[in-house]
Each structure stands twice: as C-alpha cells, then as structure tokens.
Amino acid sequence: MEQKKFAIKQISIFSENKPGRLAAIAQALEEEKINILAFSIAEANGFGVVRALVDHPQEAFETLTRRGFNVAFTEVIAVRMRDEPGGLYEIAHVLGEANINIEYSYAYSGKEAAVLILRVDNVPAAIEAIRRGGGTLLDSTLFH
Amino acid sequence: MRSWDPRIEEMPLAELKKMQYKLLKTLVYRLYSFSPFYHRRMEEARVHPDDIRTLEDITRLPFMYKADLRDNYPDRIFLASQDDLVRYHVSSGTTGKPTVVGYTEKDLENWTNSIARALVSCGIGRGDVLQVSYGYGLFTGGLGLHYGAERVGATVIPTSVGNTERQIELMQDLHATAIACTPSYLLHIGEVAEKMGVSIKNDTGLKAGILGAEPWSEKMRQRIQEWLGIQAYDIYGTSELSGPMFIECSEQKGFHVWGDLAFVEILDPSTQEPLGPGERGEMVITMLQKEAMPMIRFRIGDISSIEEDPCPCGRTHPRVQRISGRVDDMLIIRGINVFPSQVEYTLMSIPEVGQHFMIIVDRKGSLDDMLVQVEVTKEAFSDKITDLMAIRKNVEHKLRNALNVAVNVELVEPGSLPRFEGKAKRVIDRRTI
Numbered sequence: 001m002e003q004k005k006f007a008i009k010q011i012s013i014f015s016e017n018k019p020g021r022l023a024a025i026a027q028a029l030e031e032e033k034i035n036i037l038a039f040s041i042a043e044a045n046g047f048g049v050v051r052a053l054v055d056h057p058q059e060a061f062e063t064l065t066r067r068g069f070n071v072a073f074t075e076v077i078a079v080r081m082r083d084e085p086g087g088l089y090e091i092a093h094v095l096g097e098a099n100i101n102i103e104y105s106y107a108y109s110g111k112e113a114a115v116l117i118l119r120v121d122n123v124p125a126a127i128e129a130i131r132r133g134g135g136t137l138l139d140s141t142l143f144h
Numbered sequence: 145m146r147s148w149d150p151r152i153e154e155m156p157l158a159e160l161k162k163m164q165y166k167l168l169k170t171l172v173y174r175l176y177s178f179s180p181f182y183h184r185r186m187e188e189a190r191v192h193p194d195d196i197r198t199l200e201d202i203t204r205l206p207f208m209y210k211a212d213l214r215d216n217y218p219d220r221i222f223l224a225s226q227d228d229l230v231r232y233h234v235s236s237g238t239t240g241k242p243t244v245v246g247y248t249e250k251d252l253e254n255w256t257n258s259i260a261r262a263l264v265s266c267g268i269g270r271g272d273v274l275q276v277s278y279g280y281g282l283f284t285g286g287l288g289l290h291y292g293a294e295r296v297g298a299t300v301i302p303t304s305v306g307n308t309e310r311q312i313e314l315m316q317d318l319h320a321t322a323i324a325c326t327p328s329y330l331l332h333i334g335e336v337a338e339k340m341g342v343s344i345k346n347d348t349g350l351k352a353g354i355l356g357a358e359p360w361s362e363k364m365r366q367r368i369q370e371w372l373g374i375q376a377y378d379i380y381g382t383s384e385l386s387g388p389m390f391i392e393c394s395e396q397k398g399f400h401v402w403g404d405l406a407f408v409e410i411l412d413p414s415t416q417e418p419l420g421p422g423e424r425g426e427m428v429i430t431m432l433q434k435e436a437m438p439m440i441r442f443r444i445g446d447i448s449s450i451e452e453d454p455c456p457c458g459r460t461h462p463r464v465q466r467i468s469g470r471v472d473d474m475l476i477i478r479g480i481n482v483f484p485s486q487v488e489y490t491l492m493s494i495p496e497v498g499q500h501f502m503i504i505v506d507r508k509g510s511l512d513d514m515l516v517q518v519e520v521t522k523e524a525f526s527d528k529i530t531d532l533m534a535i536r537k538n539v540e541h542k543l544r545n546a547l548n549v550a551v552n553v554e555l556v557e558p559g560s561l562p563r564f565e566g567k568a569k570r571v572i573d574r575r576t577i
Contacts, residue, residue, distance in 0.1 A: 010527075012525075012526075012527035014520055014525050014532075014555075014557060014558075015557065016556050016557055016560070021557075042529050044529045044532065044533055046554050046555065047532065047554070047555045047556075049527060049529060049532070051527065065522075068557070068558060068559040068560075069557065069558075070520060070522055070525040070557060070558050071525075072525050072526060072527055074527040103528070119527070
C-alpha cells in the first residue's frame with residue numbers, strides 16, 4: 001500500500017554516447033507533450049543511461065519504444081528536502097541508519113522545494129525509514 | 145537405415161586411410177605422367193611422385209586454384225580425350241570466364257553413387273518421392289540429385305526451379321516425401337504455400353529437405369524444421385568436385401565425405417599448415433578417382449572443420465561441419481585469423497545481445513584493434529550501468545575465447561546497426577598499411 005503510493009516509475013533509456021541522442025529523446029517527449037520533471041545521465045565508456053521523471057511515464061515509455069529506443073521502468077522514490085545547508089544530510093542520514101543502500105540519486109531544486117530522487121536497494125524499507133524520520137515523500141499520483 | 149554400400153561406408157578408418165594412400169599414389173603418378181599442367185606444377189614445387197610415401201605427404205604437393213580452371217578454359221586441363229567424355233557441366237563464373245567440367249562414364253558413376261550413399265544416410269530410399277527443385281541443365285544440382293535418387297530407387301519429380309505454385313500442387317498430388325533445393329527457395333515455397341492456404345507441415349507428406357548451394361545457418365535449420373515440420377539436411381559439393389556430393393546423415397552433425405572419392409585437408413589459411421580435428425580452417429580437397437578432370441589439393445575457399453571420431457550412424461568416413469565462411473571473408477587481427485562467422489556464432493549464444501553486429505578494424509599505434517558493435521535487446525536492458533557493463537564484459541570474454549584475440553565490444557541502440565538483404569557486409573577495415 002505504502003509502496004504503491006510512493007514508489008515512482010522512472011523511465012530509463014539506453015543511449016549511445018554520441019551527439020544528438022539526448023536531443024532525439026527530448027524531441028520525442030516534446031512531441032507527445034510530456035514534461036520532464038527531473039533527469040540525469042549516467043555515462044559508461046561509449047554508452048549511457050538517461051533517467052527521467054516525467055509527468056506521464058506510460059506514454060513516455062510507449063512513444064520512445066515506438067521510436068526504437070530501449071526503455072525500461074525503474075522504481076525510485078522522491079523525497080522533499082529542505083533547500084538549505086543540511087537538507088541532504090537529513091535524508092542520507094536516515095537511510096544510512098536504516099542500513100539502506102543508495103544505488104544512485106539525483107536532485108532538482110524546484111519552485112516550492114528541493115527534491116531528491118533516489119534509487120535504493122530496498123524500496124519499502126526506505127519509504128518506511130523516511131516516513132518514520134519525519135520526511136515527506138512525493139506521491140506517485142503526481143506521475144500518471 | 146542400413147548403408148547403401150556398407151563395405152565402403154563402414155570400412156574401419158585405418159583401412160580407409162590405406163585405401164586413400166593407394167589412390168593418391170596412383171593419381172599422382174598419373175598426373176605426373178599425363179598432365180602437362182600438373183607435371184609443370186610438380187616440377188616447380190620440386191616434388192616427384194616417389195616422394196609421396198604416406199598419406200600425410202600430400203602436403204608436399206602443389207595446390208590447384210579456381211583460376212587454374214579459368215586459365216585453361218575450356219578443357220586444356222582435362223585428362224580424358226573427347227571420345228571418353230559423356231557429359232559437360234558449366235558453372236557460371238561470377239568473375240571472368242566460366243569453368244567447364246567434363247565427365248567420363250566412371251566419373252558419372254562415382255558421382256551418382258556418392259549421392260546414392262548420401263541420400264540413404266539421411267533416410268531417403270525406395271518408397272520415397274524426391275522433388276528435385278535444383279536447376280537442371282548446365283548447373284550440377286538438378287542432374288546430380290536426379291541420378292542419385294533414381295539409383296536408390298526413389299521416385300523423382302524433376303520440377304527444377306521456378307513456378308512455385310505448380311511445385312506446391314505437385315508436392316501434394318504426387319505425395320513428395322523429400323525436396324532438394326536451396327534453403328532460401330524452400331522458405332519461399334513455404335510462404336507461397338501459406339498464401340495458397342496450404343500448410344507444408346499439415347497438408348503435405350514432406351519429411352525431409354536436402355538444402356544447400358548457398359550458405360545457411362543452424363538457426364535457419366531450426367526455423368525450417370519447426371515451421372515446415374521436416375528434417376533439414378545440409379548438402380555440399382561444387383562443380384569442380386563433380387557437383388553435389390555429400391549430405392548430412394540422420395545425425396545432422398556434418399556431412400560424411402566419402403573417403404574413397406575425396407580426401408579433405410583443413411589448413412590454416414595463412415600458413416597452409418595442417419590443422420587437427422575440430423579446428424576450423426580452409427578446406428582443401430583432393431578428388432581421388434576423377435578421370436576427366438582430376439582435382440588435387442584444390443583450394444575451394446570454404447572454411448570448416450573435420451571430425452574423425454566414429455559417427456553413431458555407423459559410417460566411418462570423416463564428417464565435415466557445415467561451411468561456416470569463405471576464405472575471402474577472413475580477417476587477420478594481430479596475426480590471428482578471424483572470421484565474421486565466428487563472431488556470429490558466438491553472439492548467437494548470448495541472449496542479451498541481438499544477432500546483428502558490425503566489426504570495425506583499425507590500427508592503434510602499431511597494433512590492430514578490433515571493435516564489435518552489438519545491440520542490447522529490450523529484455524536485457526536494465527537501468528543499472530553495472531548490469532550493462534557486465535553484459536559487455538561477458539560478450540568481450542566470449543568473443544575473446546572464441547577468436548583467441550582481444551576484442552572491444554560496444555553496446556549500441558537497438559535498430560541502429562545496418563540490416564542486410566543478401567550478402568552482408570559486416571566488416572569495416574580501416575587499417576592502412
């Protein structure tokens with residue numbers, strides 16, 4: 001229940017590391033009027049994985065697949081964080097204490113607050129630890 | 145099924161080798177004495193028939209090449225007078241002049257027996273109806289299968305190629321149990337049949353396909369067998385050997401090369417050193433009994449390997465594996481011979497990557513650098529960089545083991561590698577020497 005409410009579908013796109021690939025992905029999303037809330041690029045010697053939180057993950061998955069991209073869904077969580085010194089520490093500390101490993105993470109600083117997006121090894125445990133530690137998770141219904 | 149000629153086909157290997165040595169010795173004396181062409185070649189190689197004291201001494205003899213046949217067009221290489229010739233076949237040369245092959249009565253007899261043994265070895269004999277959909281005429285495929293099948297008492301439908309709908313009607317009406325044609329033509333027949341509302345699997349009595357005359361793969365065999373509900377057997381031969389000669393036995397593990405008719409060597413294509421059983425290299429063929437046009441150490445240009453261990457079918461003659469490439473396609477990377485087909489086979493065993501690939505060869509400093517690009521399949525794609533790195537490492541490791549040379553692998557997006565119709569050009573060699 002909790003997991004369903006707070007586990008967010010991130011789209012991951014396999015991409016060759018060469019000029020124009022990100023533009024091709026972004027253009028595909030633009031044409032379907034899909035908004036990108038946050039994204040990151042992980043690079044590994046010749047190829048990369050573009051990860052993005054979008055407002056309509058299913059549509060994004062379908063349109064990118066139709067255009068020949070290799071796309072996968074990954075469950076992540078998004079935690080609101082104080083946009084001031086110590087904000088990141090609070091969240092990282094809570095997860096560390098609960099012995100939850102962060103596989104990767106990226107963040108954005110929005111109009112209302114900063115948001116930390118986390119891929120962790122144990123999603124339900126992370127949700128519980130953050131809620132118990134007083135943190136606020138972004139609701140997955142924001143992305144549909 | 146029992147062998148067609150058990151005395152020969154099930155002869156102990158040691159005895160067969162003795163027989164081959166005797167035939168070779170006779171052949172070499174004959175060529176030295178009567179063939180001005182080969183006499184000259186032997187003089188140049190400083191070898192005399194007396195130097196051939198064992199079967200292994202064959203390696204002292206000079207090679208023959210396709211170019212020798214073209215240069216001696218049409219019949220200057222023949223060792224039989226026209227009085228003794230009973231047939232010609234002509235193969236269309238893709239470059240330059242065609243080659244002409246002449247046959248004496250005994251040559252045709254040996255060819256027919258070769259196909260007769262081969263057909264029986266894959267279960268075709270009296271009671272079978274063989275549709276021969278290879279071309280009849282100057283090409284050896286049609287007539288070769290035709291006479292071999294008649295020899296074993298099978299009924300032949302000599303459809304030759306073309307008019308596919310009629311082929312399918314005859315296949316049904318005359319209850320064909322086997323078909324001989326190219327693998328691509330059989331796929332075409334299957335497609336046309338479906339359009340006609342005929343399922344080869346359910347609506348015909350077809351149980352076997354004798355397929356060859358063009359390269360095909362194990363994957364294609366599986367597809368044909370499943371789709372059409374038949375057993376698919378590889379057939380091998382070229383006009384220089386007489387025509388189609390050898391078919392896989394029911395074990396489907398390579399075709400038996402009848403040792404009394406032909407001797408196969410597998411050589412390292414760059415050093416010409418002999419390779420052992422199971423090692424892939426260039427096939428070199430000596431026809432031990434041909435009268436009109438003897439072929440000795442003929443560089444046929446195909447790549448394969450040979451097995452001499454006993455075949456469960458009971459036949460002792462060595463088995464040559466499916467042709468897996470052409471010498472012309474060979475790359476030399478840091479002194480190691482590499483065939484694109486080896487890359488293809490290796491990739492076929494790795495489900496995380498697709499079947500399409502490109503090889504890019506370059507020179508980094510003074511060293512050759514081989515890069516293989518592969519596509520990551522949808523199923524294998526994971527968000528985790530470490531998983532993707534592991535896939536790449538695994539492909540690099542498997543290619544390295546198969547090729548004996550270090551390979552870099554690049555993962556590319558699905559659909560981004562070129563697709564080929566017909567002959568694939570999967571190698572880009574950027575080395576400048």
